[in-house]
Amino acid sequence: MQSSYNVLVVDDEESIRKLLKNELDSDDRVIHTAENAHRARQLLKKQQFDVIILDIRLPDADGLDLFAEFKVANQDVEIILITGHGDIDNAVEAMRMGVFDYITKPFKLDRLEVVIERAYQRVCLQRENKGLRHTQEAKTDWYNLIGRSAPIREIKFLIDKLTTSEVPVLITGESGAGKDVVARAIHHRGGRSCQPLIVKNCAMLHKEMVRSELFGHKKGAFTGATEEHEGLVSVAHKGTLFLDEIGDLPEDVQASLLRLLETKEYRRMGENKERRADVRFLFATNRDLAKAVEAGTFNEALFHRINVFNIHIPRLRERKEDLPLLVEHFLSLLANGRPAAAMPEKTMKRLLSYGWPGNVRELRNVLERALILSEGGAITENCLPKELLDSNTCKSDAPPMSLENMEREHIAYVLSIYAGNKQKAAQVLGIGRKTLYRKIQKYGLE
Ligand SMILES: Nc1ncnc2c1ncn2[C@@H]1O[C@H](COP(=O)(O)OP(=O)(O)OP(=O)(O)O)[C@@H](O)[C@H]1O
Ligand SMILES: [Mg+2]
Structure with a gap:
């Protein structure tokens, strides 16, 4: 390489x-x-x-x-x-x-x-x-949680601490950063690894059906309830229930979930009988739940209950050390037993200087596409998507950029990530909004 x-x-x-x-x-x-x-x-x-x-x-x-x-x-x-x-x-x-x-x-x-x-x-x-x-270890012990950057090492350390604990865990991070991967690692390394891991994305559930999906219903509980339904909480009994996009849980169901977390008790729809469930909960979200609490759309008590133990996964661009390892992992995964495609240093440099707004998922997609274009040969720069090459600030053959140009490109890049939201961009850049406006004008970035 x-x-x-x-x-x-x-x-x-x-x-x-x-x-x-x-x-x-x-x-x-x-x-x-x-x-x-x-x-x-x-x-x-x-x-x-x-x-x-x-x-x-x-x-x-x-x-x-x-x-x-x-x-x-x-x-x-x-x-x-x-x-x-x-x-x-x-x-x-x-x-x-x-x-x-x-x-x-x-x-x-x-x-x-x-x-x-x-x-x-x-x-x-x-x-x-x-x-x-390293790859062997990652595959067997860490269930495909790849990475050796300081944040990933810290996450692995926390997961290790959790193996003997049953506290609910809230996993946060941008889309594609690896929340699912972390949730699976927590389950598989924990004491319930021989029991089922049930994964449900709350954003995918029909609003009216959420309660019944989670807690189940009795036959005839509502129109259309022609059969009894068990509910995920009961299916996950003794195992783990991973609720993804927890911020999308309807408000009335939030209260029932809080009660289940506090007392281990719940009721099926159409029943008065209390049922007990022994479930370990994992939650994930790419939203700011604290803000949702402030805005009144998320139950504050539930937030505190699920936020006892928070694992935050930083964006891929904040832990670029993981990128070469991830590339190696995906290339060998995608090679399906055949020798993995070669990744020349020049292409790797391009990957390293890109911002990865879609995080690890985007990296995987880019590599999948590049493999098709490379037709079994080495992955050259031409196999990378145009957006990636265009946004690349580190053109390998060009002379080094001036500080001014670099500032211009970086501001343009940050603005593009936040879809032109200047308040957010100024915050991330660590400058005042007025300063940002001045620079936008100076560099003609409107
Ligand atoms: N640290 C990692 N090691 C190996 N693969 C990873 C890692 N992080 C993410 N991936 C891979 O990247 C893709 C996206 O990861 P994942 O589904 O866990 O993201 P997510 O944070 O749950 O995203 P979303 O918010 O969209 O649900 C998956 O193919 C996953 O296997
Ligand atoms: Mg996910």
């Missing part, structure tokens, strides 16, 4: 740095150099390296100490030591500590090149294994 790899040479001898830079830098290998430990640390903070070549004698650090430090901080990097003649003991010690190999000065360039290549191959192998382990 990666087209070139990065090598860092840490050596205080300028002639060596120059030599390696001039002779070993190529299309598929970029050589970076640092003259001391301090500079190397700075570079390592900024970017990831695949192979590090380290002089054992540096002006500001001992090579072996530095090796240990780098290895702890960057586990999937391989390190090659450059040693002088008198350093053989050190070199042996280094090999024991896990250095990939060592080269004694004066060295032959082609020998060093072979060692670098081998080190890089080992890095790739290790990463592949790690990736495999």
